[in-house]
Amino acid sequence: MDLLRDNELIYGRLLPVDQKHLIERYNKALVAFGLKPTKLEKFEIDRTGFSPQVAEELGDVQYLDPNEVNRRFIILTPEQIDLPVVHTAFSNTSQLLYEFMTANQRAVDALTIKDVIYGEIEDSVSKVETIEDLLSIQQVAFRVLSAEDVLGKAAELGTLVDRLKQEPDAWRDNDMLNRMVDLAKVCGDIRENALVPDQVIFRHNAFWTSHFGGVYIFVDKDVTTVIANPSAPGFRRSRPWQVSYLSLNDADRVFRFLASTGRVELPRASWIETSDYLEHRAEMLVRDLIHKAEPERDISKLDKVWLQTWIHSNAALIKREGTFPFLNAAKRDIARYGQLKLEDVLPEHRFLLVRAKPNHPDAWLTNRLISDFVPFDFVSRYIFNKQGFYRDYKTFAEPWRSHVVDVLKTTYLKDKAGFRKQLYGLTD
Structure with missing residues (x-):
């Protein structure tokens, strides 16, 4: 590291x-x-x-x-x-x-x-021994x-001050007055210094925790939703009448939950075309394909021209994998119709096209969850899910590690706030 x-x-x-x-x-x-x-x-x-x-x-x-x-x-x-x-x-x-x-x-x-x-x-x-333990944490x-x-002495001094104000003869208690002077030497004037x-x-609202391999808990008005590996102790057994349980392996149900609760922005031209979001996803995908096809290749000097050349030279591989053509088709449809209907899109592909709704209080947590379904986008993974990124990084070969670091330095680290605003619409 x-x-x-x-x-x-x-x-x-x-x-x-x-x-x-x-x-x-x-x-x-x-x-x-x-x-x-x-x-x-x-x-x-x-x-x-x-x-x-x-x-x-x-x-x-x-x-x-x-x-x-x-x-x-x-x-x-x-x-x-x-x-x-x-x-x-x-x-x-x-x-x-x-x-x-x-x-x-x-x-x-x-x-x-x-x-x-x-x-x-x-x-x-x-x-924490079961999911029920996590659900019991509300504040x-x-x-x-x-x-x-100093805290204890300030509290004691406050009590003595109250006594001096409320008890008519308290000012005659020399021991108490001397104690107040000693305490004031430590605490100062507690009327001015809180x-x-x-x-x-x-409140302990929506959160992710590393327990049981990673658990997401989202809190809505009428239901709490747990998203985790089904092997987690207590999964679907803790308060099933008021808790909804979703498997992290079930891309369809997880996506439907995020969409139905208004936590994600669906693919519309209004933000897709100004953010370069799909272009970013496509570039991250191609970098990942190169790495998997040629893990020892030094791609430190990779640029957009080189990327385009590699794409043309490996058209069969890219067509067979399928994600890059899908992203291009999605981009064309959004440009043509202003949006993309997701009913016919494979569940695992839907996460490529959405981001957390920027003004939602769970935006960072939602983007973290999305990154679990798009692990090749190591930039998004680093921003929102550092534990996952560091875990992935340990499995990388040295040439790929150097490349990942270079990309993060020249993109995200160069202007963190600007990068988050451009790609994810986040202002904080």
Whole structure:
């Protein structure tokens, strides 16, 4: 994975931690979790406080996620809110932590001046053993602690302030007044500095989790939909009267679910022709066909002219595989009629022609699911399904790895926001 790391395609945009007082605070959180303190003089962290360097030192990539549920976090600075989350079992961990830090910005700002914030994102279960355990997670609560107990001292000071206001003779209690002075030296003026987070409970909405080989859970008004491998424990057995179960191997039913719930944009000229979406799919497909036909070929200098030449020279192979001619026919029909009816399209081909509806709250999750059905599009896979991309990458031969990295560098990494807007209509 060194090539990915060198090109910031894994563990990119992390925050360096190299100041002694921050390392000491980080270690206090590690010790509080029952872990060994790091001896590193410099490491990097993501939004949750996860560090690939510390994970390597501890020999445990799950050190902040021991049971892949009730995720731990370590907050050293408010700057972490702008970082990615590079290791998680739940796709919405990043969003939950963002919501927590946003809702409690004043407390996070004030606390991290003097202390480290750490704790767990507590679910309703301590271990996931069946799909029912995942379905029972409807909200999470942030259990928030601080190494120097600034939180506890602020809460105590608040109680004493209330007592001073409400009890007529409280001002005569010298011990209490002295205690308030001592606490104020640590907490400052709690009337100005909010040190206790106000909001710690958040909804756990639609998400993907790595459990059981990958499970998608979508929440709608009248039904919850689980999309997973049928071998997952509890599949079709947990609350079948209120939960719909779809197999990840059933392209037809999965597509019908996404379309009927308004989560995908169907192939229409209004967005197909301005996004170059089908052109992108076709190019990714041809690259994949070349790789499979000639796995050791060096295609680092591949360009559009070379691609076109290869297509003409391998017309029989391309016709036999069938996907490239299908994409060309779809493009012609959309240009001619403004849309494409999907009733006669093979279920597995439908995912080539759609993207998540950009303004839907589940857009990123839906694009992730679509990428499972179009694995050759490694660019889409990298953007929306990094765990799947990294798993695929490990199976690639070296020439193909170099090519994949080059394509990602010259397309997506060159302008991430612009690329997402152009191809997927996403603005965030």
